[in-house]
Amino acid sequence: MKKWYGAAGICINDQGKILMVKQGLPEEGKRWSIPSGEKEKNETFEACCMREISEETGYDVQIVKALFIKESVEQGIEVKVHYFEVEVIGGMPVIQDPDHLIYEIGWKSTNEIKQLSLSFEGDRAFLLNFIHKKMKGVQR
Template sequence: MTQNLPPQPAIGVGAVVFDGLGRVLLVRRGQPPALGCWSLPGGKQEAGETLRECCRRELREETGLAVEPGPIVALAERRLEGFHYVIVDFLAELAVAEPVPEPVPASDVTDARWVDLAELETYDLVAGLGAVIRAALGRTGLVDVDGAGWLFLPG
């Protein structure tokens, strides 16, 4: 007899990265969940790795870019398509800001690009991503993925 057990939760990270022109870095997912949707670069934490180390590694693997994670701007819990993730989203800065490096899609993404904030609505974004990007723009603290509440962090 087979039981339908819920998926085991996994910890993941994402990074909100802006360039000097105010564009945000997005990747198109090449694997489920949310296959084909645009999201923040990031991925699953590996054993023995800190959240910040995971953020650096995942950004490098998915886009070829080096970043330095800063404050946490959002926490998201996603249960969809047989997956269960708790995602910690960091505001991150490019290690080399000038000239703005172009992302190179790799690993499990099919595209990576800098996106003008005015064009976000034309992208098929993963649920709640707009609220996370707005939270990162304010650089003031945590927001839930629905944008419903703020927890301000000391400066």
Template structure:
């Protein structure tokens, strides 16, 4: 099983950052919360900060860990480790993804999400005001 982090980055208007996987990535053009694979001897938190900087060129502050989701794809099993985060600085520069959007919670379910992210979206929407 591969550990993968993801960031639910929330801005001052309570919008959430979502990214679309590029055509060359696995699960092409599916939407996801940005993040990446945890390296050996790396904490999920350190991984997420590193991955967001590498993929989007922005700085984030981790606010809260959410429930993990284990998802079995046909060729890989991942443990998706989500965190709510705050955008601290920088302008988004896409280095791997095709597109990004800032969306309000009620807009999230309209996207074609990567399967592993769907329970994370639902959990966030159900628990975001708690």
């Protein structure tokens, strides 16, 4: 079975909004997701996460902590994605994706995430819960 390994970064700002990108192939339709992508040979999952966010959004980030690993089989391909919490340490929003699959960058609120068409529907509940937990901690 073919394998695909990658990383994804979840970044939340002071207003409780998550950094997301609108992506997709024109024939498949465009949907929102957190920045993510395939790990390159001899690259750590952490380095992959930081590189993909830079390419897709223009922001420089650092890893806050590892969150979880999502494993699945998609169209006969074994998929393993390492999710990380990250924070912005520099850069500015600019699309510089070498694959030309990113169309928009945005900070999305809880209400927006509830309504968005997502690339990975399974991420919706996790993202909403992540915002809830982070903002609860901020309000103490």
